[in-house]
Amino acid sequence: MIQGVICGKGGQGVITLNAMIGTLAANMGIPAVSAETHGMAMRGGSVATYIKIGECLSAAVAEGSADFIISLTKDEALRNLNYIKKDGVIIVDTDEPFDISGVKIISLPASDMAEKEFGGRIYGGQVLLGILLGCFDGIDTEKALEILETAPKISIRAIEYGVRYAQTH
Amino acid sequence: MVNGFFLGNELIALAAVDSGVKSAYAYPGTPSSEILLAFSKFAPERYAQWSLNEKIALELAAGEAISGSSTLCCMKMVGLNVAADPLFSVAYTGVDGAMVLVSADDPGPYSSQTEQDSRMYAVSAKMPVLDPCNPQDAYRLTMLGYQISEKYRLPVMVRPVMRVCHSRQNFEAGDVSKEPIHGQFSKNTPRWAATPKFRRILHEKLNKNLDLLAAEMAPKIPEKRYDMAVVASGYAYAMAKDVINEMNLPFDMIKVDMPFPLDKQFVIEAEMVYDRIVVLEETFPVIEHNFTIKTVGRLTGLVPSEGELTVDIIADILFKTAGMTRKTDKAEITTSETPVQLKPRLCAGCGHRPAFYAMKLAAPSGIFPGDIGCYTLGVNLDAVDTCICMGASVTFAEAMKRSNPDRPVICTIGDSTFFHTGVAGLTNAVVNSAPIVVAILDNETTAMTGFQPVPHKTGKLTIEQACQGAGVRHIAKVDPYNLKKGVEALKQALAYAHTDNSPAVVIFTKECVTKTRYKNKKIAEITDACTDCTICYEKFECPAIYRDKAKRMAKIDETACVGCMVCIQVCPQKAIGVKK
Ligand code: SF4
Numbered sequence: 001m002i003q004g005v006i007c008g009k010g011g012q013g014v015i016t017l018n019a020m021i022g023t024l025a026a027n028m029g030i031p032a033v034s035a036e037t038h039g040m041a042m043r044g045g046s047v048a049t050y051i052k053i054g055e056c057l058s059a060a061v062a063e064g065s066a067d068f069i070i071s072l073t074k075d076e077a078l079r080n081l082n083y084i085k086k087d088g089v090i091i092v093d094t095d096e097p098f099d100i101s102g103v104k105i106i107s108l109p110a111s112d113m114a115e116k117e118f119g120g121r122i123y124g125g126q127v128l129l130g131i132l133l134g135c136f137d138g139i140d141t142e143k144a145l146e147i148l149e150t151a152p153k154i155s156i157r158a159i160e161y162g163v164r165y166a167q168t169h
Numbered sequence: 170m171v172n173g174f175f176l177g178n179e180l181i182a183l184a185a186v187d188s189g190v191k192s193a194y195a196y197p198g199t200p201s202s203e204i205l206l207a208f209s210k211f212a213p214e215r216y217a218q219w220s221l222n223e224k225i226a227l228e229l230a231a232g233e234a235i236s237g238s239s240t241l242c243c244m245k246m247v248g249l250n251v252a253a254d255p256l257f258s259v260a261y262t263g264v265d266g267a268m269v270l271v272s273a274d275d276p277g278p279y280s281s282q283t284e285q286d287s288r289m290y291a292v293s294a295k296m297p298v299l300d301p302c303n304p305q306d307a308y309r310l311t312m313l314g315y316q317i318s319e320k321y322r323l324p325v326m327v328r329p330v331m332r333v334c335h336s337r338q339n340f341e342a343g344d345v346s347k348e349p350i351h352g353q354f355s356k357n358t359p360r361w362a363a364t365p366k367f368r369r370i371l372h373e374k375l376n377k378n379l380d381l382l383a384a385e386m387a388p389k390i391p392e393k394r395y396d397m398a399v400v401a402s403g404y405a406y407a408m409a410k411d412v413i414n415e416m417n418l419p420f421d422m423i424k425v426d427m428p429f430p431l432d433k434q435f436v437i438e439a440e441m442v443y444d445r446i447v448v449l450e451e452t453f454p455v456i457e458h459n460f461t462i463k464t465v466g467r468l469t470g471l472v473p474s475e476g477e478l479t480v481d482i483i484a485d486i487l488f489k490t491a492g493m494t495r496k497t498d499k500a501e502i503t504t505s506e507t508p509v510q511l512k513p514r515l516c517a518g519c520g521h522r523p524a525f526y527a528m529k530l531a532a533p534s535g536i537f538p539g540d541i542g543c544y545t546l547g548v549n550l551d552a553v554d555t556c557i558c559m560g561a562s563v564t565f566a567e568a569m570k571r572s573n574p575d576r577p578v579i580c581t582i583g584d585s586t587f588f589h590t591g592v593a594g595l596t597n598a599v600v601n602s603a604p605i606v607v608a609i610l611d612n613e614t615t616a617m618t619g620f621q622p623v624p625h626k627t628g629k630l631t632i633e634q635a636c637q638g639a640g641v642r643h644i645a646k647v648d649p650y651n652l653k654k655g656v657e658a659l660k661q662a663l664a665y666a667h668t669d670n671s672p673a674v675v676i677f678t679k680e681c682v683t684k685t686r687y688k689n690k691k692i693a694e695i696t697d698a699c700t701d702c703t704i705c706y707e708k709f710e711c712p713a714i715y716r717d718k719a720k721r722m723a724k725i726d727e728t729a730c731v732g733c734m735v736c737i738q739v740c741p742q743k744a745i746g747v748k749k
């Protein structure tokens with residue numbers, strides 16, 4: 001079972017990113033459950049979504065049990081630190097330095113990079129997803145990319161960019 | 170054949186389509202809003218309506234079901250308060266076709282005024298209620314709801330919590346879609362127009378049906394492995410099951426699909442078989458109330474009575490009951506950083522913001538009753554003083570004015586909320602001579618819940634006509650981006666209300682900014698004349714403006730600014746201009 005928290009600010013595409021990961025799992029034939037928040041929080045408030053990949057009934061991630069956190073802002077990564085487990089990885093979109101120890105952190109200005117490379121900040125999430133695929137042993141990267149073929153071209157390029165980034169950094 | 174990763178709400182809609190639903194009715198409300206949309210997506214040829222409010226939606230769904238058709242009705246739990254009148258009555262008459270009422274609850278709460286439990290309504294109205302634990306289960310139980318409804322000719326409630334509505338899960342559907350069930354009304358006065366005498370007979374029949382149904386749906390007691398059992402329904406069941414499996418806890422699991430009516434025999438047997446029963450459910454002790462001995466839960470103080478049940482709360486409860494200690498693999502993190510608290514705000518360029526700002530300028534000592542929608546976020550601008558329920562802005566304005574006759578009262582209500590329950594309140598204010606100003610914030614959509622259509626965009630009526638029909642004689646229309654005109658219109662409306670002793674209406678119309686496609690948009694720019702007075706980014710709180718700490722002045726986020734140019738009108742230093 002892989003458990004994750006995907007978070008950020010309302011309007012940044014957090015929900016889309018979570019659904020993308022779940023769809024990927026579903027297409028790979030692995031059961032998955034995710035949970036989102038809609039409504040008030042989407043107006044620029046904190047948004048946290050959860051996903052569990054594997055045999056389970058709920059998407060509820062317990063404290064200290066997330067294998068990964070993907071955060072589209074530094075603040076939301078900090079807010080959700082209690083979920084990450086010992087050997088988990090936190091992937092954060094930020095250009096600020098991150099003073100933190102005790103857990104693996106990959107931080108990079110993904111949205112800025114996405115704007116430069118793909119003409120839209122919104123693809124930052126896909127870059128982060130690529131990084132997850134590239135650095136996380138739990139998912140078969142090759143197979144994932146094969147299945148993602150049907151996604152929009154630009155999304156795939158952003159994901160591949162992330163995979164390469166993870167493999168070279 | 171449908172395959173993929175689906176929202177709980179989408180699978181509820183798919184089950185309705187597959188069950189042969191002919192017509193679907195709803196009023197939007199988080200977390201229920203996506204159901205009707207998905208219904209139309211899966212079956213575009215079938216009838217779907219966004220009704221004006223939940224009472225109307227339920228009456229329409231019931232009316233067709235009484236005519237022998239199969240219908241779906243969807244709302245959030247506070248909407249069920251509005252629809253409570255037909256709910257209780259239709260539970261007695263039953264239906265001739267089939268009807269499922271989906272009432273989505275919001276433990277937390279995340280987007281609601283209360284944490285009420287729709288299942289309590291089901292109990293007091295005597296309507297069977299099903300409580301799904303995740304999206305796949307929501308599909309199964311909605312299908313089952315239609316089977317029960319058809320068999321017993323009773324309306325059935327399905328109660329998903331937010332975590333079920335807004336969870337996604339992999340799902341593979343077969344080709345099971347039924348043709349829409351279309352019936353004909355057959356007269357039966359003792360049933361459909363029952364007088365009190367016949368009502369008693371209907372009630373008796375209903376009670377008998379409920380007993381039969383309870384027995385048919387009695388939860389299964391598994392082959393006994395442990396002395397302790399968890400009896401649970403809904404998302405609490407899904408979480409408890411995951412915790413028990415992952416952490417190997419010594420409990421048998423019993424899933425309750427239908428918390429009401431619950432089979433009495435099942436309760437007696439469960440209490441005989443187990444030494445200890447933990448009942449987990451959200452948000453009220455509906456199942457737990459049936460148990461008398463050996464049972465712990467909310468009634469014994471073990472389960473918290475407020476807030477959403479989380480997997481950590483459930484794990485702690487189960488470990489405690491089992492007399493075990495919980496260990497986690499939590500990372501030991503050290504950091505000197507603390508996250509900045511983010512609060513939801515109106516979007517950059519939202520037309521509501523300048524309308525609120527104008528109210529504060531027009532009536533600095535005013536009282537501002539507010540309402541339900543994005544514009545409840547007017548609290549950030551100190552321009553929303555009360556928020557009670559749909560439509561209560563107008564009635565509260567009348568009441569506040571009566572209690573505070575010396576202070577100006579301006580209430581705000583959105584376009585969708587105005588048609589939902591605002592019109593009746595406005596009529597009451599006219600009839601009872603309330604000198605208030607009603608600011609209608611018209612963004613031409615139901616934005617908060619995902620942009621559902623609004624009545625006046627059909628071209629069949631206007632907001633002015635509705636106000637005129639309610640008897641309002643002073644109606645002004647303004648573009649909120651013109652701050653000066655907005656303030657003037659509000660001042661005139663206040664003056665009119667006080668001299669004529671009657672409500673005045675100001676309609677602020679601006680299309681929701683998320684719908685506007687800006688081409689070659691111009692944006693605003695802050696010059697060195699800025700004195701860092703904080704007005705534009707704190708009082709006016711446009712999210713596209715932030716404080717440049719180093720320069721000690723306001724700065725505009727060019728990707729976020731939509732160029733409404735209201736900040737130019739707000740800045741007292743004339744420090745903001747259009748970027749060349
Ligand atoms: S309102 Fe004008 S002077 Fe005040 S902080 Fe904003 S730009 Fe500067």
Ligand code: SF4
Pocket residue numbers: 517518692693711712713714725729730731732733734735736737
């Ligand atoms: S023009 Fe001013 S008020 Fe309007 S969105 Fe841009 S920064 Fe905000």
